[in-house]
Amino acid sequence: MSRDAILAGIRRGLRRGELPEDQKAMLRTRMARPPRHLMPARSRLAHAGQVALFVANLEKEFATVTRLTALSEVPGAVAEFLAAQNLPPQLAIAPHPELTGLAWEERPMLRIEARPGQAQDFASLQHGFAGIAETGTLMLPSHPTRPTTLNLLPDTAMVLLRTSRVVGAYEEAWDLLRAENSDSRTGGFMPRNVMLVTGPSRSADIEQTLELGAHGPRRLHVFLLDDTQ
């Protein structure tokens, strides 16, 4: 058995046998209550400062942002953004109640479908789980109401996020996931897939020169809904 051979090889190198139970218990405690390491001071701000830093970092990484003050503004803002980009008025949205419950009919020109992403999609709207200020990063965990392909296949990926979901550091976003998410299979908090997305797709493989629009979305746009004013 290779499993046994590998474990035996490791123990031989470490000059010990299998760890005794009390040490295993200590390590299990370390996993159950993970110690916090150094968190950069740049993220240790009052919440308004974190939101401002989140927006500044999004823009630094070539994403764009529209600030909204009410959920009801979303359909209009989406329609205007697509028109401004010369994109057809159609998009795939995450089958999340907060998105499917919007009054899309107020924008009759807009064709929306609640489904996963498809290869020919021009645009998608994902329901954002959290925003991380320290690098302008979106946390997008997979869920029946948040298909992963919406983050990947469309040319223009849009995300709706509430300012109340903006945190300072990555660790605080993990805290939200630990507190709020329950996985249907493991009973733990970790979903099948968690994407941390920082800006639109890019590559520097040709002559170490950054170009946007590699295999993922060419544009990333965040509708940031102010619900903390």
Add this chain to the structure above:
Amino acid sequence: MQIHSPQFKQRAAEALVDPGLQKALGRAKQGFQVKRAAAVAGLPEFEALRDVGRDIKNHTLANLDFYLEEFAARVEKAGGHVHWCSTADEARAAVLAICQKAGAKTVTKGKSMISEELGVNEHLEKHGITPVETDLGEYILQIRDEGPSHIIAPAFHLNREDWEETFRRVHTDLPADRVFSERRDIMTEARARLRQKFLTADVGITGANFLIAETGSSVIVTNEGNGDLTQTLPKVHIALASIEKMVPTLEDATSLLRLLARSATGQDFSVYTTFSTGARRAAELDGPQEYHVVLLDGGRSNMLGTEYQEMLRCIRCAACMNHCPVYGAVGGHSYGWVYPGPMGSVLTPTLVGVDKAGHLPNASTFCGRCESVCPVKIPLPKMMRHWREREFERHLSPAATRSAMGLWAWLAKRPEVYRAATGLAVRALKLLGRKTGSFSALPLAGGWTAGRDLPVPQAGGTFMAQYAKSKRQ
């Protein structure tokens, strides 16, 4: 992957006179060093985080057996499978078996150095399965039938004209006179080609930057999004990972991620950092139906408890090669296997044997830049010196080197004789070289003077003579 490390000297000599390669290598400073320096300057805690990173990895290695078992248990709970593989042969067989069971015809691939180590592509092709590399750099290398020359920028050795020429040659259904006015046009052509491959592949194979025991997750880090398309669209996802990719918790991975992108590309964070845990859940609308981790030892456990243990901390950021004067002069292919630069000079002899890779730890100026930029503080120069000692002990170094070392050791143990001999040598060299000012050839030192001139010793004699004189004053 075939090992060409014994031909290091020959390959390095060819690299030095290859104008295309030298042009590409000239981009290391702007492309990597300047960007890293700016990213590090933007995070005042970076130095302190290096200690955190080192300590996390040391803790993990000291308990590696425990964390691997915890990881495997959680992967299985999440509906995934872990395939423990002691050797490259076992890992290749495991990958092939998964692909065959899935009835795979084509397999998309994210960039994975373990895959290069195993030679996964050749193995799949031999069994009638078509692998398609989807990382932009790996894509062109697969077309050109070349190996990567860098661990995070595999096509670092190519110039724009190579890309254009290659794409014109193989994408023959497109107009031959099309214009690539920007680099982006090259990328867009590759994007369109690979879209279809992503959609029709039966299996997706990625590497893993980290494995997390707490959650049973594998983590990939990319900018292009190709790794995510590779692992999300096909019905089977295989993550290839070696055992030292293990970390205990999400917090531990997070701290290391703060170091990784800054050290690698000079970004604060890569575009896509993705955590995969098991197979598609009931009611989910996308994601793979099977999730496999092929867990490779491949000689790593042998490094534990040796002077090379600290090498297992490596997070494959490539900062060491990006700052190495030797890598910067000869490029990655000279090193002759998967891992080039300082980390490769330490790792390659460990994994393939010092008899084959003994040249690599000798290809160092010991300037120490690699250690000074390493995000987990691996003492790379010290380990290269250990390899030189091993090579000497095992009588693998050339006879001339050995007798010269023997002579030097005999002298060094007799300070009076040593000083007399070096004093004599300095005077002789001064006398001989007083006209030219330097030597372009010296007896017994032809290998050294072939590539550079030795300056004539300056006035004042040997160091010890000058030191004694200054003390008298």
